Amino acid sequence: MTKAGAYDKAWRLGFNGDFSLVDKIYHPDYSAFDYRAGVEVNLEMDKVVVATLSEGATTTGPFRTIFEDEKFVCIERTFKTVRTEEISFGVVLTALTYLDGLIITAESIGVADDKDPSEGEDWNWEDYE
Numbered sequence: 001m002t003k004a005g006a007y008d009k010a011w012r013l014g015f016n017g018d019f020s021l022v023d024k025i026y027h028p029d030y031s032a033f034d035y036r037a038g039v040e041v042n043l044e045m046d047k048v049v050v051a052t053l054s055e056g057a058t059t060t061g062p063f064r065t066i067f068e069d070e071k072f073v074c075i076e077r078t079f080k081t082v083r084t085e086e087i088s089f090g091v092v093l094t095a096l097t098y099l100d101g102l103i104i105t106a107e108s109i110g111v112a113d114d115k116d117p118s119e120g121e122d123w124n125w126e127d128y129e
Contacts, residue, residue, distance in 0.1 A: 004065040004075045007096060007103070012060055012128075014050045022047065027102035035109070046106075061117065061128050071098050078117045079110075080125055089113040 001009070010021035026043050034041045034049075041049075061078035068074075073096040081088050092110040096103050118124050 002065065002068060003073045003096070003098070004063065004068050007073065007075060007094075008060075008063045008077065011050065014047065015060060017051070019047050025103055027099050027104040029099075030102075030104055030106075032106040032108075059125055059128055061125060062123055066093070070101075072096065073098070078113075080116075089116055091117065 006021070006025055010019075010025055013020070014022050022043070030043050032041050032046065033039075034045075059080045059082075061080065063078075064076045066074040066076055073094075075094050075096070077092050077094070079090045079092065081090070090110050090112050092108050094106060094108040097105045
């Protein structure tokens with residue numbers, strides 16, 4: 001499995017409350033800067049964020065690897081969130097750096113998408129639920 005594939009699979013499981021694979025692919029000294037909160041976070045803090053997001057019935061759609069080598073991965077992921085009657089979509093780009101084969105840093109930037117990214121594509125959200 002590619003590094004991007006392992007990352008995607010780990011966080012798909014994480015959105016369902018299973019962080020066992022997440023724990024296997026992250027370096028013990030991992031840290032990231034959370035731009036939304038304006039603070040440095042560790043892996044346990046990232047897990048809390050994902051657990052909170054999953055309460056909004058978030059579905060992760062397909063991912064696309066933009067770049068991957070031994071020390072760096074850039075991945076694009078799509079999301080759909082359902083809160084009450086409101087549905088929103090988003091795209092997140094994540095840059096991962098590796099040390100000793102494990103994720104040591106991550107930076108993500110997300111944007112809201114007004115349209116459903118599955119429209120006109122050969123996939124649908126049910127494929128990822």
